Amino acid sequence: MKYQSVFDIIGPVMxxxxxxxxxxAARIGRAARLIFGxxxxxxxxxxxxxxxxxxxxxxxxLAIAGGLLGYDTDDDRIRFALETAKKQNMKIEFIEDTxxxxxxxxxRIKLGxxxxxxxxxxxxxxxxxxxxxELNGFELRMSGNKPAILIMHNDRFGAIASVTQILxxxxxxxxxxxxxxKDVGKDAxxxxxxxQNVEDDVMHxxxxxxxxxxxxxxxx
Amino acid sequence: MFxxxxxxxxxxxxxxxxxxxVMIRQEMDVHQRSREEVMGQMERNLVIMEEAVERGLQxxxxxxxxxxxxxxxxxxxxxxxxxxxxxxxxxxxxxxVATNEVNAAMGMICATPTAGSAGCVPGxxxxxxxxxxxxxxxxxxxxxxxxxxxxxxxNNASISGAEGGCQAEVGSAAAMASAxxxxxxxxxxxxxxxxxxxxxxxxxGLVCDPVAGLVEVPCIKRNAAGASNAIVSADMALAGxxxxxxxxxxxxxxxxIGKSMPSALRETxxxxxxxxxxxxxxxxxxxxxxxxxx
Numbered sequence: 301m302k303y304q305s306v307f308d309i310i311g312p313v314m315x316x317x318x319x320x321x322x323x324x325a326a327r328i329g330r331a332a333r334l335i336f337g338x339x340x341x342x343x344x345x346x347x348x349x350x351x352x353x354x355x356x357x358x359x360x361x362l363a364i365a366g367g368l369l370g371y372d373t374d375d376d377r378i379r380f381a382l383e384t385a386k387k388q389n390m391k392i393e394f395i396e397d398t399x400x401x402x403x404x405x406x407x408r409i410k411l412g413x414x415x416x417x418x419x420x421x422x423x424x425x426x427x428x429x430x431x432x433x434e435l436n437g438f439e440l441r442m443s444g445n446k447p448a449i450l451i452m453h454n455d456r457f458g459a460i461a462s463v464t465q466i467l468x469x470x471x472x473x474x475x476x477x478x479x480x481x482k483d484v485g486k487d488a489x490x491x492x493x494x495x496q497n498v499e500d501d502v503m504h505x506x507x508x509x510x511x512x513x514x515x516x517x518x519x520x
Numbered sequence: 521m522f523x524x525x526x527x528x529x530x531x532x533x534x535x536x537x538x539x540x541x542v543m544i545r546q547e548m549d550v551h552q553r554s555r556e557e558v559m560g561q562m563e564r565n566l567v568i569m570e571e572a573v574e575r576g577l578q579x580x581x582x583x584x585x586x587x588x589x590x591x592x593x594x595x596x597x598x599x600x601x602x603x604x605x606x607x608x609x610x611x612x613x614x615x616x617v618a619t620n621e622v623n624a625a626m627g628m629i630c631a632t633p634t635a636g637s638a639g640c641v642p643g644x645x646x647x648x649x650x651x652x653x654x655x656x657x658x659x660x661x662x663x664x665x666x667x668x669x670x671x672x673x674x675n676n677a678s679i680s681g682a683e684g685g686c687q688a689e690v691g692s693a694a695a696m697a698s699a700x701x702x703x704x705x706x707x708x709x710x711x712x713x714x715x716x717x718x719x720x721x722x723x724x725g726l727v728c729d730p731v732a733g734l735v736e737v738p739c740i741k742r743n744a745a746g747a748s749n750a751i752v753s754a755d756m757a758l759a760g761x762x763x764x765x766x767x768x769x770x771x772x773x774x775x776x777i778g779k780s781m782p783s784a785l786r787e788t789x790x791x792x793x794x795x796x797x798x799x800x801x802x803x804x805x806x807x808x809x810x811x812x813x814x
Contacts, residue, residue: 309670316623319635354733426680
């Protein structure tokens with residue numbers, strides 16, 4: 301079931317006007333920022349479908365910028381997010397893309413610093429709820445509003461077992477897990493949604509586990 | 521977890537509890553939260569709804585200039601005491617409008633189930649509040665009952681205008697409100713489901729055609745109609761009127777209608793009222809003349 305909580309229906313508390321185009325957009329931006337882990341210095345945002353057609357009136361650009369700045373859906377500062385981003389030297393470009401997408405409200409966010417970059421696709425499925433459907437070319441399905449860890453690893457025996465073992469040792473319950481890989485034995489991605497936030501110490505242990513390349517997280 | 525309205529009713533009847541109680545218990549079970557936490561979060565949503573209505577009744581205008589201050593007009597009209605539809609119905613209408621006017625003005629609201637449809641549930645709730653004098657807990661429960669039905673729609677159909685048209689947004693919101701009104705008025709879980717079905721049936725086919733793509737025209741007035749539809753259908757269900765088509769089948773029909781709607785009528789601002797000469801002129805006015813030529 302896509303919606304798990306009554307508060308997905310009665311909620312979120314948000315700054316208007318559109319739960320899909322404003323609150324959902326903010327959540328996609330915020331998920332990108334949190335997964336990237338540090339404040340990006342630039343972002344290129346492709347908007348598709350209804351997002352592309354109506355983003356200006358809905359403040360979708362403000363909301364995504366707000367999300368990239370780390371704001372939540374009910375943050376009053378969303379309305380000044382573009383100015384704030386400019387002041388902080390975060391360069392954000394919006395592109396109305398005409399490519400066909402599976403979902404009518406889709407955003408592709410490329411973001412980064414001088415050193416590193418990341419690419420993420422998010423869809424806004426209604427009522428402010430979102431799903432992240434792609435990360436650095438990997439297909440996945442992750443709700444942006446549950447704690448999650450994302451683990452880039454090498455597709456080797458035991459890589460998944462070592463991660464789940466570490467989580468079990470720290471009494472972290474897995475709510476949903478997905479593994480995708482580009483090719484057998486090559487780069488792979490684990491997405492693990494958890495019931496509670498994963499603390500720094502556990503993150504450090506995960507980073508050091510064998511066949512693990514990079515670990516990032518989405519704090520609820 | 522209940523997957524449809526039939527299962528929701530089954531759970532309520534098996535334990536002899538209300539629909540709101542089924543929803544509260546499920547939320548506690550699935551998310552491992554205490555009753556206090558769950559009730560507390562819903563009360564915070566209730567407070568946001570109250571504040572939005574209050575703010576809207578003082579008069580707000582949207583940035584586009586398209587909408588605002590109609591809630592004030594309605595309250596002034598009601599104060600003269602000479603209305604056709606009666607105080608309660610118009611009170612619901614004005615409070616739904618108040619909420620959506622605040623939303624259009626980029627104010628703080630609680631999406632119920634979405635922002636564009638945020639007016640129906642509080643509109644109906646705060647209007648029947650004056651008639652039924654509910655306790656605070658009953659008002660919070662009103663939102664859980666509405667949420668239980670919305671939960672079924674979101675998981676089996678859609679609550680997104682871009683996906684299912686306005687029937688999925690304001691239609692669902694109005695039907696959710698209707699079911700909750702019935703519970704607050706002392707109706708049975710079955711009567712809540714009948715009210716939900718009757719309301720949603722009357723909203724089927726509703727297109728999402730926002731002028732200039734904004735959640736303003738005709739969204740705000742549709743919330744007004746949704747809130748009044750909710751109350752009338754609740755009265756019908758309380759009177760013993762039933763829906764010939766069961767609730768879950770109405771939800772299924774809504775989803776299929778939404779899927780078969782052309783994308784021009786699903787929140788793209790390319791059809792319906794958005795594509796009228798005036799709709800286009802307003803869009804040009806808001807975005808500058810180039811937008812219309814794209």
